[in-house]
Amino acid sequence: MEKTVSSAFISAETIQKQLHELWVCLGQQKSAVLRACAMTLIVVDRGQEEGTGEIYDILAALMRNHPSRAIVLHLTPSTQEAIQARVFAQCRLPLGQSRQICCEQIEITSDVSRLPEAVTIVLGSMAPDLPVVLWCRSFDLLDVTGFRDLANVVDKIITDSGRHSEPQIAFRRLLTLRRGQGVVADLAWTRLTPWREAVAQVFAMRACATSSPHISQVRIWHGGPKASTAAYYLAAWLINCLGWKPGESGELAMLPIEIAAPGEVMGLEAVSPEMTITVRQQSISELNIRVNGVQYHVRLPASPHAEALSEEMSILGADLVYDRSLERVVELLRP
Amino acid sequence: MHSEGNPFQDPIRFEGRLPPCAVVIFGANGDLVKRMLMPALYRLAAGRHLPPGFTIVGNSRTPMNDGQFREVMKAALNVHLSGDVVDAHVWRDFAQGLFYCSGDAGDKGTYQKIHAALKSASSQRHTEGNVLFYLATQPSLYETVAEGIFAAGLARGDGWRRLVVEKPFGHDLASARELNRKLQRVFDESEIYRIDHYLGKETVQNVLAFRFGNGIFEPLWNRRYVNHVQITAAESLGVEGRGAYYQQTGALRDMVQNHLLQVMATVAMEPPAAFEPNAVRDERAKLLRSVRIWKPEEVLANAVAGQYGSGRVGEGEMPGFRQEPGVDPEARTETYAAITLFIDNWRWAGVPFYIRTGKRLARRVTDVAIHYNTAPHALFQSDLVGGLLAKTPNLLVLRIQPEEGISLRFLSKEPGLGMRLRPVSMDFDYGSSFGTRLPSAYETLLLDALAGDASLYTRQDMVEASWAIVEPILEVWAQANFEFPNYAAGAWGPAAADEMLARRGHAWRKP
Numbered sequence: 001m002e003k004t005v006s007s008a009f010i011s012a013e014t015i016q017k018q019l020h021e022l023w024v025c026l027g028q029q030k031s032a033v034l035r036a037c038a039m040t041l042i043v044v045d046r047g048q049e050e051g052t053g054e055i056y057d058i059l060a061a062l063m064r065n066h067p068s069r070a071i072v073l074h075l076t077p078s079t080q081e082a083i084q085a086r087v088f089a090q091c092r093l094p095l096g097q098s099r100q101i102c103c104e105q106i107e108i109t110s111d112v113s114r115l116p117e118a119v120t121i122v123l124g125s126m127a128p129d130l131p132v133v134l135w136c137r138s139f140d141l142l143d144v145t146g147f148r149d150l151a152n153v154v155d156k157i158i159t160d161s162g163r164h165s166e167p168q169i170a171f172r173r174l175l176t177l178r179r180g181q182g183v184v185a186d187l188a189w190t191r192l193t194p195w196r197e198a199v200a201q202v203f204a205m206r207a208c209a210t211s212s213p214h215i216s217q218v219r220i221w222h223g224g225p226k227a228s229t230a231a232y233y234l235a236a237w238l239i240n241c242l243g244w245k246p247g248e249s250g251e252l253a254m255l256p257i258e259i260a261a262p263g264e265v266m267g268l269e270a271v272s273p274e275m276t277i278t279v280r281q282q283s284i285s286e287l288n289i290r291v292n293g294v295q296y297h298v299r300l301p302a303s304p305h306a307e308a309l310s311e312e313m314s315i316l317g318a319d320l321v322y323d324r325s326l327e328r329v330v331e332l333l334r335p
Numbered sequence: 336m337h338s339e340g341n342p343f344q345d346p347i348r349f350e351g352r353l354p355p356c357a358v359v360i361f362g363a364n365g366d367l368v369k370r371m372l373m374p375a376l377y378r379l380a381a382g383r384h385l386p387p388g389f390t391i392v393g394n395s396r397t398p399m400n401d402g403q404f405r406e407v408m409k410a411a412l413n414v415h416l417s418g419d420v421v422d423a424h425v426w427r428d429f430a431q432g433l434f435y436c437s438g439d440a441g442d443k444g445t446y447q448k449i450h451a452a453l454k455s456a457s458s459q460r461h462t463e464g465n466v467l468f469y470l471a472t473q474p475s476l477y478e479t480v481a482e483g484i485f486a487a488g489l490a491r492g493d494g495w496r497r498l499v500v501e502k503p504f505g506h507d508l509a510s511a512r513e514l515n516r517k518l519q520r521v522f523d524e525s526e527i528y529r530i531d532h533y534l535g536k537e538t539v540q541n542v543l544a545f546r547f548g549n550g551i552f553e554p555l556w557n558r559r560y561v562n563h564v565q566i567t568a569a570e571s572l573g574v575e576g577r578g579a580y581y582q583q584t585g586a587l588r589d590m591v592q593n594h595l596l597q598v599m600a601t602v603a604m605e606p607p608a609a610f611e612p613n614a615v616r617d618e619r620a621k622l623l624r625s626v627r628i629w630k631p632e633e634v635l636a637n638a639v640a641g642q643y644g645s646g647r648v649g650e651g652e653m654p655g656f657r658q659e660p661g662v663d664p665e666a667r668t669e670t671y672a673a674i675t676l677f678i679d680n681w682r683w684a685g686v687p688f689y690i691r692t693g694k695r696l697a698r699r700v701t702d703v704a705i706h707y708n709t710a711p712h713a714l715f716q717s718d719l720v721g722g723l724l725a726k727t728p729n730l731l732v733l734r735i736q737p738e739e740g741i742s743l744r745f746l747s748k749e750p751g752l753g754m755r756l757r758p759v760s761m762d763f764d765y766g767s768s769f770g771t772r773l774p775s776a777y778e779t780l781l782l783d784a785l786a787g788d789a790s791l792y793t794r795q796d797m798v799e800a801s802w803a804i805v806e807p808i809l810e811v812w813a814q815a816n817f818e819f820p821n822y823a824a825g826a827w828g829p830a831a832a833d834e835m836l837a838r839r840g841h842a843w844r845k846p
Contacts, residue, residue, distance in 0.1 A: 193349065194383070196343070196349075197345075197348070197349040200341060200343035200344050200349065201386055201387055202387065203342075204341055204353075204355065205355055205388075205461055206463050207461070209341065212342075241342045241343045242342075243342070286424060289387065291387075294387060294460065294461055296387045296388070296428050297428050299381075299422075299424060315348075321345045321347070321348075
C-alpha cells in the first residue's frame with residue numbers, strides 16, 4: 001500500500017495527512033491489520049554508499065524486532081529539484097495468524113542543498129513520544145550543518161566507520177560526537193560482538209581466566225594492507241580487558257592479510273606462557289576458536305548489517321564498554 | 336562462576352553467559368526430553384548462549400551408544416523444533432557434546448558410568464566439574480536417582496551441583512514434605528530447582544516488568560481500585576492419551592496447585608526489594624502464605640469441580656472424559672476446577688481472586704483479568720453502558736497464551752450526537768511489538784538454572800504454602816458426591832462455577 005506525495009509544498013502536515021489516509025485504506029482491506037510502532041528510525045543515505053538498494057531489505061528485517069516509523073531521507077546531488085516524498089506501509093503476516101502487522105515508512109528524496117528544509121520535514125514527521133534513532137549511512141554527513149539539527153534531537157546516532165580510510169580521523173570524529181551528542185554507536189564496533197562474545201566465553205574457563213594476567217602478546221590479523229577501525233576496536237577492547245596500562249604491559253601487533261577483504265578482522269591470538277588462545281574467521285559464516293586443545297565454532301550472523309543495527313536499536317542508553325574502547329583506541333593511535 | 340568477575344563480559348550485549356558445565360539428564364529417552372528439553376538446549380546452542388565444551392550426558396534404560404543417542408536426539412529435533420530446521424553447523428558442535436550412559440536408575444553401575452562420563456567431560460571438554468542434574472523421569476524415581484547420585488559421590492565435586500526437578504512436587508502436603516526431605520539429604524535447598532514452566536513464560540515474566548517497571552499501574556494495584564481478579568487457564572483439548580495419568584491427578588493438582596497459584600502470586604505479590612532470586616521468591620512465598628485457607632464447610636461454596644461429558648465441538652463429536660482411553664468409566668476425577676481465593680493482607684483484603692482451569696473448554700486461552708471498580712460517582716447512566724460492563728468498565732487483561740500481550744478496556748464516547756458510551760480496547764501485542772520468536776519457557780528456565788538464577792523456580796516453602804491452600808479443597812472433594820459429567824465438551828465449564836461468581840455479583844469473562 002503506497003501514497004506518493006510530490007509537490008513544491010511538501011510539509012510534515014502533508015505527510016501526516018497521507019499517513020492517515022494510508023491507514024484508513026489499510027483498515028478497509030479484507031484482512032485485519034495492526035499498526036506497530038515502537039520508535040522512529042531515521043535513515044539518511046546519500047546514494048553513494050555501498051548497498052543503498054539494500055536499505056529496504058534491511059528495514060524489512062529490522063521491523064520484526066523493532067517495528068518503527070521509518071523515515072528514509074535520500075540525499076541526491078544538487079539538482080534543485082523539488083523535494084519528493086512517498087508514504088507506504090510494509091506489512092507481514094506472522095505464521096499462523098490472520099492479522100497483518102504493518103509498519104509505516106516515509107521516503108523523502110531531496111537534493112543535498114535542500115538538506116535543512118528536508119530536515120524540518122523529517123522533524124515534523126517523527127512518531128510522537130517514542131525513541132528516535134538516526135542511522136547515518138554516510139560518515140561524512142556527521143559534519144554537515146543541516147544534519148546537526150537532526151542529530152541534536154535524536155536519542156541515538158548509529159553510523160559505520162567500517163570503510164573509513166583513515167581510522168584515526170574516524171575515531172576522533174566519533175569521540176567528539178559522543179562527547180557532544182551522547183549516545184553514538186558505530187556498526188564497525190557492533191559487528192565485533194560475536195568475536196568479543198567468543199573471547200569472553202573463553203575467559204569464563206577457569207584455566208584461561210587464571211592465565212589472563214600473564215598474557216603478554218596480542219596479535220590481530222586484518223584484511224588489506226591497513227588496519228581497519230574494527231581491528232583497532234578489537235585491539236583496544238582486548239587490552240582494556242587484560243588491564244594493560246598505556247605504554248607498558250604486553251606487545252600488540254596488527255598484522256595484515258593482504259588477500260583478505262579490507263576492513264575485515266580475520267583473527268586474533270592471545271599468548272601467555274601457559275596457553276595460546278586463537279580465534280579465526282574460518283569462513284564468512286563462522287569463527288573457529290582454539291584453546292587448551294579444545295576447538296569449537298561460533299556462527300556469524302547471516303545478515304551482519306541488519307543484525308548489527310538491530311543490536312544497536314536495542315540499546316538506547318550509555319554503553320560504557322564501547323566508550324572505554326573508543327577512548328583507548330584514540331589513545332593507542334595518538335602519535 | 337568465573338564469568339561474574341570476567342572483565343571480558345559485556346552485560347549489555349551478551350547477557351546470561353554461562354560458565355563451562357555439563358548437564359546430566361535422567362529419563363533422556365523420554366517424551367519430555369525429546370519434545371521440550373532437547374529443542375530448548377539446541378536453540379540455546381544456536382543462539383550462542385551455551386558455553387564452549389557444553390556437555391550433555393543422557394541416561395535411560397534403553398541400550399544405546401553415544402552415536403545412537405545423537406541420532407535419536409537429532410530425529411527428535413527434526414520433529415519438535417517447531418518452524419525451524421536443524422542447522423548443520425550448530426548441530427556439529429552441539430552433537431559433539433552429547434553422550435549417553437544406559438542403565439537402570441536403581442543400579443549403582445549406572446552412576447559409575449555417569450561418573451566416568453563427567454570426569455571425561457571435565458578433562459576433555461573443560462566443564463570444570465560443574466554439573467546440573469535434570470530429573471526428567473517418572474516422579475516415583477526421584478528419590479532413587481537422588482540416592483544414586485549421592486552414593487556414587489556425584490553430589491559433590493570440584494564445581495557446583497544443581498538438581499532440576501519436574502512437577503509434581505508430591506501429591507499432597509505430606510508427600511511434598513517427604514519428597515523434599517529426601518532430596519535435601521543429597522542437595523541443599525539452594526541447589527534444588529523445582530521447575531514450573533508457567534513461570535518461564537515470557538508474559539508471566541512480563542507481569543513483573545509491567546508492574547514494577549512502570550509508575551502508573553502499581554498505584555492502582557490494590558483493593559481500593561481492583562474489584563476482582565480472574566485467572567483462566569483453559570484447554571480446548573481433552574486428556575490426549577494421558578487419561579490414565581490424569582485420572583490420578585485432576586485439574587486442581589495438575590494446574591492450580593502449581594502453575595496458577597504461582598501466576599497469582601506473581602500478579603499479587605508485593606514489590607521485591609531487589610530483582611534477585613531470593614528477594615522475588617520471598618515475596619511470592621509471602622503472598623501464598625497470605626491466602627485464606629478454606630474451612631471444610633466453606634469449600635463447596637468457593638470451589639467448583641467439573642468433569643466434561645461428550646459434546647459437539649465444531650464439526651466433531653468429542654467423547655466425555657469417562658470415554659477417553661485409559662480412563663475408568665466411573666472416574667470421579669475433576670477435569671475442571673474453579674476456586675475463589677482471598678488474600679488476607681493489607682493490599683488485597685476483600686478482593687476475590689477467581690481461578691479456573693479445565694479441559695475441553697471452548698477455547699485454549701490463559702490470561703489474568705483485573706477488573707477495576709467503577710468511577711466513584713456515576714456521571715453517565717449505567718444503561719447506556721449496559722449490565723455487568725457498567726459495574727467493571729475497566730479491565731486489564733494480561734494474556735499469557737496464545738496471543739501474548741496486554742489489553743486495557745475503557746469506556747469511550749460513541750461517535751455521533753448524544754452521549755453513548757461503549758467499551759474500547761487498547762492492545763499491546765507481544766508478537767507485533769517485538770517480532771522475534773519468544774524463547775520457550777524451557778529455554779528461559781534452563782538458561783537460568785545453568786546460570787544459577789533461581790528467581791523463576793519454585794522454592795520448598797512455596798510448594799508447601801500452595802499445598803496448604805488446595806489440600807482442604809481436595810479433601811472435601813474426595814468425600815463429595817458430584818454428579819459428573821457436569822459440563823459438555825466445548826462449553827465454558829459447569830453452571831455451578833457461574834453461580835459461584837454470581838453470588839458475589841460477578842460473572843466469568845468469555846476470553
